Amino acid sequence: MNLTSKTYELRRDIIDMVYRSGAGHVGGDLSVIDILATLYFRVMNVTPENFADGERDRFLLSKGHCVDALYMVLGEKGFFDKEEAKNTFSAYQSRYIGHPNTEVPGIEINSGSLGHGLALGVGMALAAKMDHKRYRTYVVLGDGEMAEGSNYEAMMAAGHYRLDNLCATVDVNRLQISGTTKEVMDGGDMGARFRTFGWNVIEVSDGNDCGQLEEAYRLAASYRGKPTAVIANTQKGRGVSFMEDRKEWHHGVLSKEQYECAVKELTEKIESWKEAECDESNNQQTGNL
Ligand SMILES: Cc1ncc(C[n+]2csc(CCOP(=O)(O)OP(=O)(O)O)c2C)c(N)n1
Numbered sequence: 001m002n003l004t005s006k007t008y009e010l011r012r013d014i015i016d017m018v019y020r021s022g023a024g025h026v027g028g029d030l031s032v033i034d035i036l037a038t039l040y041f042r043v044m045n046v047t048p049e050n051f052a053d054g055e056r057d058r059f060l061l062s063k064g065h066c067v068d069a070l071y072m073v074l075g076e077k078g079f080f081d082k083e084e085a086k087n088t089f090s091a092y093q094s095r096y097i098g099h100p101n102t103e104v105p106g107i108e109i110n111s112g113s114l115g116h117g118l119a120l121g122v123g124m125a126l127a128a129k130m131d132h133k134r135y136r137t138y139v140v141l142g143d144g145e146m147a148e149g150s151n152y153e154a155m156m157a158a159g160h161y162r163l164d165n166l167c168a169t170v171d172v173n174r175l176q177i178s179g180t181t182k183e184v185m186d187g188g189d190m191g192a193r194f195r196t197f198g199w200n201v202i203e204v205s206d207g208n209d210c211g212q213l214e215e216a217y218r219l220a221a222s223y224r225g226k227p228t229a230v231i232a233n234t235q236k237g238r239g240v241s242f243m244e245d246r247k248e249w250h251h252g253v254l255s256k257e258q259y260e261c262a263v264k265e266l267t268e269k270i271e272s273w274k275e276a277e278c279d280e281s282n283n284q285q286t287g288n289l
């Protein structure tokens with residue numbers, strides 16, 4: 001499976017779900033989807049079949065408002081029927097509510113109140129060390145979320161306990177709810193903040209490139225003695241031109257015209273990625289590469 005075309009199919013699923021429900025956080029969904037897809041399809045040892053196994057890897061979406069993207073990845077992974085999530089997202093009595101909750105298969109923690117996921121991840125990683133378990137814990141945070149003071153206490157504890165089985169990813173899309181992260185709360189260099197607390201830091205220049213992300217996670221898994229922070233430089237709204245880098249799409253809802261325009265653009269991109277994959281595999285077969 002080529003992951004790039006898959007992430008564009010997932011983007012189209014997200015747009016579908018947000019349009020049908022009239023709810024969601026589409027900007028941050030589109031910046032984080034490549035991170036989620038790389039983790040679930042290339043890195044983590046977690047499936048519907050092994051979810052009850054204590055050795056499964058743990059995934060925590062601390063920027064819980066982007067659960068729309070997580071639902072689509074978990075659906076694709078077979079945890080539940082994607083269509084069910086699309087049709088009932090944010091509806092009365094649906095389990096697919098607007099932030100992660102553990103009633104949904106595949107979800108480890110309730111989150112959405114920003115600043116909680118990393119501390120919970122530290123606890124899980126520390127428990128793995130104490131219980132001599134091999135699972136790894138992955139936490140995904142937003143760059144605006146890094147204004148929450150609780151993160152810095154969690155970073156300090158992770159460094160202190162040398163939790164090399166913990167990997168945090170910060171989705172640095174440079175925007176939060178009401179403006180740029182720099183304008184709203186400028187905390188300075190993201191990597192430097194983690195280094196101060198004894199973390200190994202890997203900068204990913206294009207955090208919407210699954211290949212770069214996979215390489216970063218491979219390096220993180222082999223690093224010993226420190227937790228790793230992957231600083232993923234992404235773009236909010238990535239893949240839908242009129243949403244890219246625009247704070248208005250943090251939780252914007254699409255009109256019919258906007259929906260049709262977004263689906264058209266994503267479908268064209270999916271087709272061109274698929275053509276490129278086809279050419280690549282033909283070239284490989286004929287030895288042209
Ligand atoms: C404790 C807390 N305060 C405020 C909010 C409201 N809120 C939801 S999303 C958001 C902005 C988050 O920005 P960022 O972490 O950069 O997310 P992304 O850009 O990836 O969407 C805020 C302030 C919240 N969910 N939790």
Ligand SMILES: [Mg+2]
Pocket residue numbers: 142143144171172173174175176181
């Ligand atoms: Mg952000």
